[in-house]
Amino acid sequence: SIPVITIDGPTASGKGTIASLVAQRLGWHTLDSGALYRLTALSCLRRGVDVQDEAQVQHAAQNLNVRFDYPHIYMDGDDVSDAIRQEEVGNLASQVAALPLVREALLQRQRDFRVAPGLVGDGRDMGTVVFPDAPLKIFLLADAEVRAQRRCKQLSEKGISANLTSLLADLRARDERDRSRTHAPLVPAQGAHIVDSSQLSIQEVVNKVLDLWSG
Numbered sequence: 001s002i003p004v005i006t007i008d009g010p011t012a013s014g015k016g017t018i019a020s021l022v023a024q025r026l027g028w029h030t031l032d033s034g035a036l037y038r039l040t041a042l043s044c045l046r047r048g049v050d051v052q053d054e055a056q057v058q059h060a061a062q063n064l065n066v067r068f069d070y071p072h073i074y075m076d077g078d079d080v081s082d083a084i085r086q087e088e089v090g091n092l093a094s095q096v097a098a099l100p101l102v103r104e105a106l107l108q109r110q111r112d113f114r115v116a117p118g119l120v121g122d123g124r125d126m127g128t129v130v131f132p133d134a135p136l137k138i139f140l141l142a143d144a145e146v147r148a149q150r151r152c153k154q155l156s157e158k159g160i161s162a163n164l165t166s167l168l169a170d171l172r173a174r175d176e177r178d179r180s181r182t183h184a185p186l187v188p189a190q191g192a193h194i195v196d197s198s199q200l201s202i203q204e205v206v207n208k209v210l211d212l213w214s215g
C-alpha cells in the first residue's frame with residue numbers, strides 16, 4: 001500500500017514545518033490535517049454557525065469547498081491561507097475538533113490524500129485514527145515554553161506583536177483541550193517514535209525522521 005509517515009504532536013511543536021521538509025526530501029505529498037479543522041472553524045465564523053451546535057458544524061465540515069495548492073489554501077474561491085492561521089481561528093478549531101461528528105465528517109477527506117508515491121500527514125490523530133497502518137509514526141514534543149517562544153518569533157517575523165505570557169497560556173489551554181477530549185485525544189500512537197525537539201534544530205529533527213524511515 002502507499003506509504004504514510006504520520007507526525008502528531010501538540011500545538012506549535014513544529015509538525016507542519018517538519019512534515020513539509022520531510023515530504024520535500026522524499027518527493028511525497030503532505031496533509032496538514034489541522035488546516036481542515038481551521039477551515040471548518042473559519043467556515044462557521046463566516047456563516048455565523050454556533051460552534052456548540054454539533055449538527056450545524058458537522059454540516060459545515062461536510063460541505064467545505066476547499067482547494068489545497070500549497071502553501072495556499074482556498075475556500076469558496078478565497079485565499080484563506082493567512083485567515084486560518086489567526087489565533088482566534090486556531091482556538092475555535094480546537095473546539096470544533098472536540099465534536100465526534102465533525103471528526104467523522106473529515107475522516108475520508110483526509111484518507112483521500114494518501115496518493116502515490118507517499119504521504120506525510122501531520123496533526124493530532126494521524127497515527128491513532130486516520131492512518132493506523134502507517135509504517136512510520138512520529139510523536140513530536142517540545143516544552144511549552146520553547147513552543148511559545150517559537151510561535152512568538154514566528155509572529156514577530158510577520159510583523160505581528162505577541163505577548164509571550166498570553167501565548168503560553170493559550171497554548172497550554174489548547175494542549176489541555178486536545179489531550180483531555182474523549183474522542184481522538186492527543187496521545188502517542190501505538191509504535192510511535194517519540195521525538196523531543198526542545199533542544200534540536202529543524203534540520204536535526206528532519207534528519208531524525210528520515211533516518212527512522214530509511215531504517
Ligand code: C5P
Nearest residue numbers: 033034035037093094097123124125178
Ligand atoms: O495543528 P493546528 O494547530 O493547525 O490544529 C488546529 C486544531 O485542530 C488543534 O488545536 C486541534 O484541536 C485540532 N486538530 C485535531 N486533529 C488533527 C489536527 C488538528 O483535533 N489531526
